[in-house]
Amino acid sequence: MLGLNKRDTLLFAIVIAITLLAPIILNPFPVASDLAQFNAGYPDLMQRFVIFGIFAIGFNILFGLTGYLSFGHAAFLGVGSYAGVWMMKLLTMNVVPAIIVSVIFAGLFSLLVGFISLRRSGIYFSILTLAFAQMSFSLAYSVLTPITNGETGLQLSLNDPRILGVSQTADGSIPMTNFFGIAMRDGFELSMGGWLFTFNAGYYLCAAILLIAFYVSIRIFRSPFGVMLKAVKSNQQRMLYTGLNPRPYTLAAFVISGMYAGLAGGLMVAMDPLAGAERMQWTASGEVVLMTILGGTGTLIGPILGSGVIKYFENIFSKINDNILHDWFAFLPDGLEDFVVAIVYPFVGKGWHLTLGIVFMLVVIFLPGGIVEGGQRIAGLFKRKPPEDKNKTAAASAPSAAE
Amino acid sequence: MDAIILQVLNGLDKGSAYALIALGLTLIFGTLGVVNFAHGALFMLGAFCAVTLNELLRFSTETVDPSRTDFLGNPLKVKTPYVENWFGPDIGGAMIEWSVPLAIIFSIPVMIAVGIAMERGLIKFFYKRPHADQILVTFGLAIVLQEIIKYFFGANPIPTPAPDAFIGSFDFGALVGMQAGSIIYPYWRLVYFAFAALIIGGGFLFLQYTTFGMVVRAGMADRETVGLLGINIDKRFTIMFALAACVAGLAGVMYAPINSPNYHMGMDFLVLSFVVVVVGGMGSLPGAVAAGFLLGILESFASMSQVVNLLPGINQIIIYLVAIIILLIRPRGLLGRKGVMEG
């Protein structure tokens, strides 16, 4: 189906099902229960899962296939974001032109950075990309403030000279981002028993784009072009003597992944029209590297899983404060309750970084192939059940044969 | 002219810190083949050795002074450090005042222990793993280390002053007969520079003239061959790592009086020291030192307002710009060899 083989079709079908049902899957706990803290099914976080998923999928096309480790991809996301906001300021609040322009600008910028950085390989390449991104960040934060609005981030104002559309609405506020009239904030809520599910228009736009992005990534992985990218990673010497020019292949992968980053940046501002300079900082570039490795480098589904885990920690764990802990453990005798809270507290709330660091270490120590390998191992436990079951994970990460 | 001399001094000082961190980093790359993102955290741990010792020495008894009140209107509790009770206010006070130099002695065993624990407990399992895995695990470790420090010491910087004897500045101008006060430089920063020179020089002598050093250098030149020699290379790797940790730690201890340590100072230095190592050439010790000083000096010059007025924002990006230019002109950095970390 869709030009995919059986296993990929199954994988794609699963991803479609999960993304479409995410508002339900991510809200497994009734609103009133203590565990509702762990619900992630609210629009902003769901959008973030999907947007960073796109970012990581794109990064994986470069890193997973060619092995070139870019430490500056956040710069493309940032450039995409700025371009997107400017499009909304100048042209229209419809997100489509903004997203298209984001992708184009990020593509052009990555072409420039890639053209220069790809003259080197290995860690020298990594440092070149890092240097470009850090320069972009520093300049955006300071000297380029007229374009980027520096520290605060580029945002819409009440007197933007919008060509198609109004500067402000009748009631004096900034118009909302929309997709041909459907506001990104719109949506409806479904209340069922104690459960509450939010279906948000913005999320479904992001989800649709994620599915397209994921599908394109599968096509690339399975194409002769994808095989060539794997050849770049494997042996450039042999490529060269096999009549293939590795440089344009790598550059193409770099630009494609830069455009994915720009797409993610464009979607970010389409959902929330503000572009902050911090999203270009090296820590942001590092984050997408970590997402990819955490999920499983070079696997199709891994980057999405990795980005999900990191964003979940950032947004859910950081919000657990000691009051909530006391609520949870209220059933324990007082002394024990305090003790348990004291033990748990350093790992949540303001300590969420600590937990994330520990997760990084545990995953990489025990699951060298990332989360996907974890899935494979679990699947391995049920190996009696033949193919169908195994496909889910194996398709995602079976070594060279599939990937 | 004075301005230039001063900026050279600033650059040397900054370069000292870069070079010391980069030295250990490149040593670990070169011998162990490990990309250690936790190296900045080791620098930070060193600085917090100084903080910890300072706080330990200040550990106090409390006596109530009824004549004064605290912010709630209760009688004021006056703190007297134990060391002052034990050794008298003079010696005790001096011990507190000299806590940073004392911390050098305190930090060496601590950092060596940390280094050994890290290498034996974690890093050694990653020698054969891809660099990406090494980055992920050491980055995770760096986060864990700094969060632990944050848990105990908070996020704010903690003042850790140098002994009074080192407060104040040395007047170079007066020394060479120029106008007094035209070229002055703080004593402690000069100490830092001298200290860095000592460590770097000592390190090179050690690697040049000891058997251990020879094995290490051979290892950096050709890891596989040395592995084949097999003369308990494991143990040497551990020692190597501990030494690198120790150098980073000492750099941190000495840095504490220059800028008050905080829990994320390691991350602040991490990226820069990586750039330094790469600009110097992966696995090249002289390269790391040279690049450290070069970038330090260039950074200082780029900060001068004459330069910034000419090229706005140059002070923000100079290090990265220079790194790009050097890497484009010299593919493997200043003194790098072919094939190291290019794959």
Added chain:
Amino acid sequence: MIKRPISRRGLIKTAGVVGAGLAAPHLFIRSANAYFNEPKGGTVTLGFNVPQSGPYADEGADELRAYELAVEHLNGGGDGGMLNTFSSKALKGNGILGKKVEFVTGDTQTKSDAARASAKSMIEKDGAIMITGGSSSGVAVAVQSLCQEAGVIFMAGLTHSNDTTGKDKKANGFRHFFNGYMSAAALAPVLKNAYGTDRKAYHLTADYTWGWTQQESIAAATEAMGWETVNNVLTPLAATDFSAYITPVLQSDADVLVLNHYGGNMVNSLTNAVQFGLRDRMVNGKNFEIIVPLYSRLMAKGAGENVKGIFGSTNWHWSLEDEGSVAFVQSFGKKYGFPPSQAAHTCYVQTLLYADAVERGGSFNPCSVVEALEGFEFDGLGNGPTLYRAEDHQCFKDVLVVKGKENPTSEFDLLEIVEVTPAAQVTYPPDHPMFAGGDLGTCNPGA
């Protein structure tokens, strides 16, 4: 660990579930309410968005303590703190409009992106009706505009840039904290008395919006009294070692150094300046002086001995003797064992002001809150009689000029108040050029 009374949240919610569970599944469109996130049931949720990781984590932790204290007082717990001294008596200690106050917390990471993500999660997931907190102007402006778009109230925490209530002001946002202009207006007369009118000032300025606006304000105020600004050098945010920026000061003929830095930048630049012996210097026959226009006690601690004798301004200090400040310090100090910071004070006061405005307006509707706060005059919350100006949502109140204390009696006793500059002296017209270019817009109830 401090033990808190177990909230009845679980109980109330369980009761709610039973009710809801009986009803058939039903769909509803978000905008069906009279206004966004209208609190239903017996509780109201406030969102406390403070830095919990990154360099300002300690300041964020102090803000959070103040918020928890404020919630306790609003719900009738503790000694009531400034509720007893507040000139408006609308609050009864029974929550807000009879609804028990609950709160959620989030981490801004001092990044505008992360801060907005965290605020959004409070608004979308937890149904927060008001967001407050923050420790930098970039975050404040970013979250303020988010709240404007979403249709909730934003009560800014620590933010000192002129822009927050200047070009980036928003109808749904309110700032209690003072700003760069006010710092300058308060400092100038004191500096004139202490250092005379014939001075040459050298500015080091953090290279981002807050730094620029503060530098602009200080330069204008000091030049007006006869000082000359010899140079203004922008320093990168990421700078940790300021030696390269300090040594040119030695070369110049300046006799005053103004450090337009905050947080870690301030600690390092001040430490470095003192290291280079600037304070022992004589230039043009005068003692060289250093000024830190925006002081924070928490941060000053990081600079240790170096702050002694250095002038600066601050929004509030625990050593103030007025009734409100004393009540706040007492209840904060008893609960946590140390005095509150200026950030904590502002956050506590903002929470009370919000709650009071809801009570007076009789509704949680953001537009009602805006109406109640605009032009509101009050007293008894520290800083003397205060006005929330309608035109820009900026509080006008007394500003403190402080100096690093020579002989501190405790680790908290770092600053001494030199002068309490009356509000009138720091008030500026709403159309002052440093605050021009923005538009408040209209209140957005989000419906």
Added chain:
Amino acid sequence: MGILEVKGVNKRFGGLKALSDVNLDIAEGSVHAIIGPNGAGKSTLLNCFVGRLEPDTGTVMFDGRSLLGIQPFEINQIGVSRVFQTPEIFADLNLLENVMIPAFARRDGAFKINGWMSVGDEAEIREEAMTMLDELGMASKADHIAGQLSRGDKRRLELAMCLVQKPKLLLLDEPTAGMARADTNNTIDLLKQIAKRGITMVVIEHDMHVVFSLADRISVLAQGTVIVEDEPGKIKGNPKVQEAYLGGAHL
């Protein structure tokens, strides 16, 4: 006129003269061996054919085109394939992919973004690659990871990768280095079959058994210059050659 013509090639490395005035003329369809003691310049010469090194002076013409000043992949694209001393293969990929890549390179050129096609749909290329693997007796291992093959199999895989491109000229750098005798004989048989297809081969080899089993003509290189070029039978007794090989060890 031969398919590969080398005229007056000189190459210096600093003070060392690696090649001096090398002339070769290799006939189409022949198997030409280049032998010589260590350090004679054999590998340097080969590297000059494939764009890895640039001679200081002289010309290298292949099929009427100069091979100098163009990139290795361009040289390959005009029909020159090379087997390395240590097999260069795509170690992370499976055997089928290893052979398909050169087949794609022949069909699509040095660079083509065909990211929308599926490898699975490329039946023709796949067929070609499978046939080639089959010919070399490795079809059953098509889905094995290349890096896990034995050294002899890696060598055969590399040959398959070159042959699937149907090169006009095949350069072999010590194709039997480090092989056991049985493997060596297999390789000789294989190369003989390839020669029958009319592919011109240039072989650098130490093992005289291999050289004399395969070669139609032999050039002897010593100290960077060709001292003799002749048929195998005549090389054996040549005194110059004996001297070049240090005091005349028996060949």
